Amino acid sequence: MKTLVLETLLKPLVPLFIVFALYMFFRGHNHPGGGFIAGLIAVIPLMIHAIAFSPNKTVAVYKVKPFFLATGGLLLAVISGMFSLIKGSVFMASLWPENEMPVFGKIGTPILFDLGVFLVVAGFVLKVTFLFAEKDQK
Amino acid sequence: MAEVLIFIFVLAVLAPFLQRFHRIGLFLLSSSLLGVLVYFVGLVQPVLEKGSLEYPYQWANELGVSLNFLVDGLSLFFALLILSFGLLILIYASSYLKGDPKIGRFYMYFLFFLGSMLGLVLASNLISLFVFWELTSFSSYLLIGYYNQKEKSRKAARQALLVTGLGGLAMLAGFVLLGMAGGTYEIPALLDNAGLLENHPYTQAIVLLISFGVFTKSAQFPFHFWLPNAMEAPTPVSAYLHSSTMVKAGIYLIFRLNPLLTQSEFWKDILLIIGAITLLVGAVEAFRSDDLKRVLAYTTISALGLFVLMAGIGSKDALKAAFIYLIAHALYKGGLFLVTGILDHKCGTRNISDLAEVRKKMPLTALATGLACASMVGLIPLLGFLGKEMVYKASLSFTSWNWGMMGIVMLSNVFFVAIAFKIFIALFLQPSKDKTTQPVNEASIWMLIAPLVMGFAGLFIGAFPEFSLKSISGSAVPSILGSPLELDLSLWHGFNFIFILSLATIAIGFILFLGRTRILVWMSKIKIPFESLPEKGYQNVVEGLQKWANSQTRWIQNGYLRNYISIFIFVFIVLVTFHVIRSGLIFDELIKLGSQDIINNKLIILFLVVVTLVFIFLSKSQLMVVAAIGIIGYSIALSYTMYSAPDVAITQFLAESLSLILLILIAPQLPGLVNTKLKIKGRYLLVSILFGLVMTWVTLMGMGVEKSSPLKDYFLKNSILEGKGANAVNVILVDFRALDTLGEISVLAITMVGIISLLKVSKINP
């Protein structure tokens, strides 16, 4: 698996997949897509990298901390539901800003929540892959 | 009243701490008890005046359970008995168990028992009575097992608890039924309800259940076997629980509910039969035994039989007799037990044949024993005589088969006489032989107080019955009868027929005593089968239960995951099939099926699924099987696509691939598919096929239902307006039902931690 071709090609694939994942993520509210799907897509090249080389190398090259990615995602999801508490509403009530952001459109709390899902899925998948791909488990 | 009980229980809890101050502690305990006793003595006058005193306390009101207490003649009498005996025996025990490191616990259990017993007799609510009833069983369990390091003690304690516990549970059911019949658990209210049980449909059941409880507690045949075994307890315990108090709880209950239950002929019959058998079995066994404690235990059983018999006769005379004899029995039996304890302490044995001529070194002990035995024999002017007279009178007055009754009672008394002689003469008067042990000195005064007091009390009360008994029993017996009564309590009724019978009893008893060696040899040839049967029965039940439990558990919980799964599925199949047949669901659907076109493009999915499944079953390569599963998953994802669910399809494709890919990654570390020695059983195939069929059918049925959901319209309408998104599915996921999604990602986080912990914790921790 540790071939030159793969190594070379993965370099552009990582940003490509992440961009594409973000595309799927932001479309998700209006088209098929969303946090789970995007989260999984984003980490595919990293998964391949970890499987082909080794998780340690992946961590070294791409500086990812999947465990904290997932934890942070969960935290983001919960917090996005708690914004409404400040306004005196109930947990998970959605808030939408008045104005649209230039590229992404409106970022309401549901979008933040979905981002949380995105991060959890990405972190989860990556962490599990890392664990599975470690060669010296026994 | 509740305060008194709480006081006693608090005392019980404090006892182990008080015990650390030795004499002072004991003094505090006994003076507290004395105080309680004085308090109850102070109630005698009010009770005599008012008939009964009520002390209402709330408890579980919603269930009709109160902590109301009732002090009338009957309960007051028992309370006095419990407290005075309790006090005496506590003092005795302090000496008997001197130096035992666990004596504090003894005090605790003892007081705990005393309080429970007091509660039992005072409670005026059936359920709270039951509560105290069970507490006496439980505290006696702790007391019997006092010598916990001895296996015999432990066994005996458990046996007593289980047997009385069994009866208690039956009794609880009986109480509940009685409460239903009478509409209340309050005993006074029930007793007021005249004729309640005369023709009530529950009567038989109530009688059976309550008598069951009574019989186990009061050691009636065939549940009597626990009592002799319970002699493993320290002797003060035997004296207190197993002669004068706990075993009489059943008798108390009979007395207490007598007005209600005598409405049932069935009740009387049961009491008569069981009482008579118990009376005889106890007497004979007592005669045959050598261990003094065992002898006393069996005579106690016999006496308990007598009380039950008297209650079965149910006449005024009989109840009166039972009541008087109960006092007599408590006094002489308590005394004898305590003497046994003294002998055991001083001589190191309780076997009658191992002891002789104790009188010389222990004159006071001999005196106490003499008084008790005289009462047991029924010599004038002891209370035993009075009791026996009344019993004979009651037997003779029994309506249907009075001579038979008389014979039974007399026979048992003959044995009693013989036993009393045996105890007194053999122990104290006979010259010593070589093997026998001799005591060195007299017992301490603390141990002698109780038996002497009891012995003299028997003498005193017997000599002056009018003075000492009239007031209390004059108020107690009417409570038993449920109607007022004038008591005639004189010692001397003249030289009548009954007196002759009494004399004859003593004479025959003495002859029996003289010829005891020969008679015992003769008796040992004739086996009385039903004596040992109940205990064997108990053992067989316990062992059988154990065996049954073992085999059944081994059979059900057999450790094979495949069995567990298939049973689950099988139960499902059976339930659905049963339901289908019962409700006739199947027929409608079959008709619907006939009118459907079945060929369309979804066939391809069916085809893919079937082909790959066949491949899975045949293939031996992990990778291929996984890939095949993937094909199934992809086919399903494809059908999601066709069924307008692109989000689901994408997710299925991704999720599917993810789990299979990770499975493949880990596959080299799993055992392979080939397991040649294993052959799957046909019944599993059958279960699988049936399950498939049932699920097919369930799906068909479910799809056949017509429905319209308001939820669909709401979500579609509000997706853009409120959720600001055109993809209704995603809006549901992140907004309408975001809580589900929160749970979902929590599951992922948890799984992640779980996988880390499984794969990273390499060290096995016990």
Added chain:
Amino acid sequence: MMVYLFNILAAVFFTFFTHEVYTEIPHTALMSLSLFLGYYGVLWLFSWFYNKRHFKKVPMAIGLFLFYIKELWWASLKVTYDSLTPTHHMKPGVIAYPMIAKSDIEITLLANFITLTPGSLSIDISEDRSILYIHETYIQHGDIPKYKEKLRNGFEKRILEITR
């Protein structure tokens, strides 16, 4: 590299901008595509003034792509023909091809284009990165050197032209 990216993004931006301003222009893919290509062409022409290298490389890249399309088409037809006719006349072989390509990107591109062409497949790269093992289904007349020559003047030459 930045120049390529910038030019493409700029072309995309102009295309969308045009669509926004001139709403009467149909919003079809073909129209957008032509707009994009037009803008890109202009941008490419401009690069003659500031980046000669870019100006030269773009046609080369297009040339490589067209060359690949040609190869793809013919090879596909060959494969198609073979899959319908008896297979025994095929003459496959494994070739150890000594590469001139040196850098990661060169080797990767070469290996990939070979693989992308039907009938040929890059199997392995030797440890010292000098030899590319290729499986070729149609070695004409069994002449391996000729095949190597063809590769040298075909894909490899065009790739190296771009990368160097």
Added chain:
Amino acid sequence: MNLIVALVIGILFGSSIYLMLNRNFFKLILGVIVFGYASIYFLFVISGVTQNNPPLIREETAENLQKLADPLPQALTLTAIVIGIGVQLFVIVLLKKVYGVLKIEDLDELQSTDEIDQPKNKEE
């Protein structure tokens, strides 16, 4: 159409149970996965399926929302799939670990925790 879907579901359910009953670690995992498919697929199709009208609200569909598929079962299915992934992965790791620690190939050997331990000295 119902019959085919129902058959697919039935076959999936039946065969997954058969796989699980095979006393084999790997087949147990496969059985779990297939059982998961089957129940999730059931959840999806049972609440009624619509062809070619995904619940994406567009200008052209805004008029006639009734035509669109019910989004709720889809959302439920999605949630169930993701949860299923978590559980499946855990099962896989667990069985791997079990095999790694216990070194047995036959699921029937997993029965020590169900055994009745016999006491050494008999009492009571």
Added chain:
Amino acid sequence: MSIYYLLLTLAIGVLFIGVMLTMIRFLIGPTLPDRIISLDLLSSMLIGILALYSIVSGVDSTLEVALVLSLITFLGTMVFANYLIEKMKK
């Protein structure tokens, strides 16, 4: 139904025949790599089917399914290859 849709339906049918053939290769093997590449081709065909199905059904979001499928195939093939090599090492 216009001729165009008829043609597309026909095309989907042809692709399904292709799927069947690919499945046969998958089933008969004989080697693991054979099976892997057959899966690869299978997923290409599925992508094709999905693309055509999006036209036939008028649901353009089907294309997104196809897009994701193309990504995931990659991952699958990689892992299968990895498995192959792991097995070789054994």
Added chain:
Amino acid sequence: MGIRDIISAGLILIGVVFMLLAAIGLIRFPDFYIRNSASTKAAILGLGLILLGTGIYYNQILIFVELSAIFLFIFLINPLASHIVARAAFKTKVPFWKKTNLDDIKELEKKEKDKKKAD
């Protein structure tokens, strides 16, 4: 049926035929390497044509972008995947067809052996 539909249908049909032939080739070709080198790559052409046809049918820029993305991914990933599987097969010594000309690598192996001997 307009001109666009005709073009689209034509491209799609050609693509589908290529796909089918690839599948037939997959069945008929004698060894793994030929199957890999020949058939799966035919899919690129076939799928490319199908996607192009689909794009022409829709004629919407976003869909066109999506289709291009599919093609781009296939184009980038497919050869990579093929290469890796082939390499794995080569390393695991999956046998070549009996008619395969292996002179070149044998020669190379010989050279290496000689080298080693020389060392």
Added chain:
Amino acid sequence: MVLFNPILILILAAILCMLFWVKPQIQKIITISAIFLFFASAVRLTYLVTTEGIQTVQAGEWPSPFGITFVADTFSALMVLVTSLVSVACIIYALENIDKSRKAKGFYPIFLFMIFGVTGAFLTGDVFNLYVWFEVMLVSSFVLISLGSGKAQLEGSVKYVILNFLASCFFLVGVGLLYKITGTLNMAALSVKIKEVEEPGMITLSALFFFLSFGIKAALFPLFFWLPASYHTPPLAISGLMAGLLTKVGVYAMIRFFTLIFTHDTAFTHQLLLIVAGLTMLVGVLGAIAHNDFRKILSFHIISQIGYMIMGLALFTPLALAGAIFYIIHHIIVKTNLFLISGLTKSINGSFQIKSNGGIYDYFPLISVLFVVAAFSLAGIPPLSGFWAKFILVKAGMEIHQEVIVGISLLVGLLTLFSMTKIWTAVFWAKGTKKLEMLVSSENHFQNSFLKEKYLMIIPVIFLAMITLWIGFFPNLLLDLAIQASDQLIQPDDYINAVLKRN
């Protein structure tokens, strides 16, 4: 908003613990403070519900029946309260009982997640949401039960995981059917809809799926196999919590569904429940009799006692339901406590085999008293809490002339006593093991130093024993609450009105 406080506290704490993954000490502080906060919020919730009536809140303000409802009636509030009680006890116990490597590998966050799931399950008013909470709870328990990877643990968890997985799938199938038939997922709306639906047969069919699913989770006969196979394997702070709490979530769901939703065909469903209840009681207690391992005996007793709770449900009278609820509360506390006590005796004698135990009575009177309270309460010795529970059920059963089940329940009570005395005899009364005797004689104040050292394991046991005693002596409060709860269950109009905002 009161309704969301408990779960928010728990999940935030769990996340914080994960963020401090490498610092178990900080995790400990977070967890303990969160559990106490959780306890406080549970008390507040219970107070509100019992004084002001049923509380509801719509997640995200989406109106019912469209959004997810969180609803607390007396039953739910009580369950949350008792959950908080036992989790306080278990977490304190865990400080001593759980070893470092487990603490470093996620014990704290998973513990919190599990309670998070349990609490959510008690509070949700939505069928599918209940499924999600079940999964949160189950997956956490999967992790907890296998955490540490001991041999027995791994073996047990295979059965636990697989059978519970099947149950979850059945749950899903049931949800699907129910949604198909009624078009709603909101429990209150379901209750209304089901009375209008024309296919009672189909509803019963879906009821069967829920019955089996909850039946597995609640460990009913013949679906309980996973429980005795696994509950005795993890460390006791974990198995104590599971033994007390987790099966009761199944029972809770069973009661909720078969009072609120599936009451259309009681002749079939509740009769089935009654039969199952009787068999569960019997088979469970027989298993307990068969075994000689402290924890296995306790595990089988869980099954047996579940039978009582289901009996209360099956009898389906207000009193019977009150009995079931009373039983659940009592059982959670007592059973947890017994498991915790078994951990104490194990750390004294080094074994769970009752025959390899002994001497506790002689040297550790305090522990003996604590055991007596819990064990004899379990056996129904009055006036401990178990007596009331059993008494209510007996009374309720007698009142509607179900003598057979009453008889079984009484008999099983006796058999429970039988096996509790077996433990008492062997572990407490019997002579101390040689090792123990040696320790006692060689070390001065061995007992005292043991008690001091393990004070974190003893305090929770005392705490739970006090609750047991309190319920026993003053049953009124809990009884009133149980009756209030059962009234709400039998007459679900209040519940429905509160959720659907009807008046």
